Amino acid sequence: MPARRAVTGRSQEPRKRFAEELRSLRAERGLTLRKLGEVVGWDWSLFSKMENGETLGGPEVVQALDQYYGTPKLLLTLWELAMGDPAQFKEQYRRYMALEAEAISLWHYAPYLLPGLLQTRAYVQAVLERGKFKGDELTCQIEARLGRRALLEGENATSFRTILSETVLRTKLPVRAQWEEQLEHLLAMGERRNVTIQVVLHSAGLHTLGGTDVMFLKPTDGRTVAWVETSYSGQVVEETVAVDRLQLRYDSVRDLALSPDDSRKFIIQTLEEASCEPST
Structure with missing residues (x-):
């Protein structure tokens, strides 16, 4: 011993x-x-x-x-x-934001929440309010997150793919009109040449990412970096072996997901179901 x-x-x-x-x-x-x-x-x-x-x-x-x-x-x-450690999370997140800003392509898996790049203002506010942000700090955080969407706009827009767990589309905003707006925004974003949205259904069964929210980023130097996040912390993963293992898991989930066309149909179906529910 x-x-x-x-x-x-x-x-x-x-x-x-x-x-x-x-x-x-x-x-x-x-x-x-x-x-x-x-x-x-x-x-x-x-x-x-x-x-x-x-x-x-x-x-x-x-x-x-x-x-x-x-x-x-x-x-x-x-x-x-x-x-x-909260200080560690903030430092890691700043590092991630710098990598995201310079990335030429991004690919992502969402187990519960929509990726920030695809969130409407109402969705952003709902998420941040549950994170205990208030007042001026809340306003600042909302604007900062919405500002990130510029990555997907313009002639040199970043290529972005996300695979959404069905749970993401079943977890609604409390106000029906706001949830409909979010689904419509997803459909509009999915029409962009640089954005691909896929859905992995509950019926696909267990898979290798489970509750892991992960974003892969490819900076201009050609390497691949991953950002792995939970509800209370996040980590930039740069070690090649660890990134490769995560990417193999991502690829296996992508194999289970609906095609982009079928995913779009599923989002439309979800929107239609939302429209038929009583207004709140």
């Missing part, structure tokens, strides 16, 4: 503490970053970014490090704390 680690003098900020522990453990073994990459089986440059606080990495690589260092769940626990 490894000796109990002293915590006196350690950083109390989750992200810094995680990076600090990674550096300390490697130093105790007398390993270079390249040697660590060889023995653990991951790209050494990822470990460099993790130790410098540039990225947190993914759970798989953290578990591999725990196993190698003989620190059962220590690093994974620190990683989870860093992932849940």
Whole structure:
């Protein structure tokens, strides 16, 4: 059993503490970053970014490090704390926004909420209000999210594909007219040459993404980066192996989804059903 680690003098900020522990453990073994990459089986440059606080990495690589260092769940626990830190989420989201702004193509899976690029003002406001935004901050956030839609407009518009879980289209806005407006907006966006919308039905059964909201981005340098988000945190994933694994899952869900034409028909059907319901 490894000796109990002293915590006196350690950083109390989750992200810094995680990076600090990674550096300390490697130093105790007398390993270079390249040697660590060889023995653990991951790209050494990822470990460099993790130790410098540039990225947190993914759970798989953290578990591999725990196993190698003989620190059962220590690093994974620190990683989870860093992932849940509000400051970490804001920093990661800023990084994502910068990547989104320069991406030449985007492809996305939505398990519950519509992607921000396709949301109407009423939808944006409903989502943000449930996130406890109020007053001037709410107004600012609404305008910022609506401003992102410019990515899909103009001659050099970004190519965007989204696969929507049927749950997304069954989760309505409380005001019928606003929900109809949102569905009509989806149909209009789906007519754009650079936008593709698909729906994966409940009848398709279980699949490999489940509740994972993920956006893949391809910047101008040709690599692929992923943004994985939950209701309380988000992470930019840049390590090639992790991105490839996510993309294989995405491709398997795409195989289950309706074609763009059939998806459009399903959205029209959903709109017709909404129009027949009592007004609220």
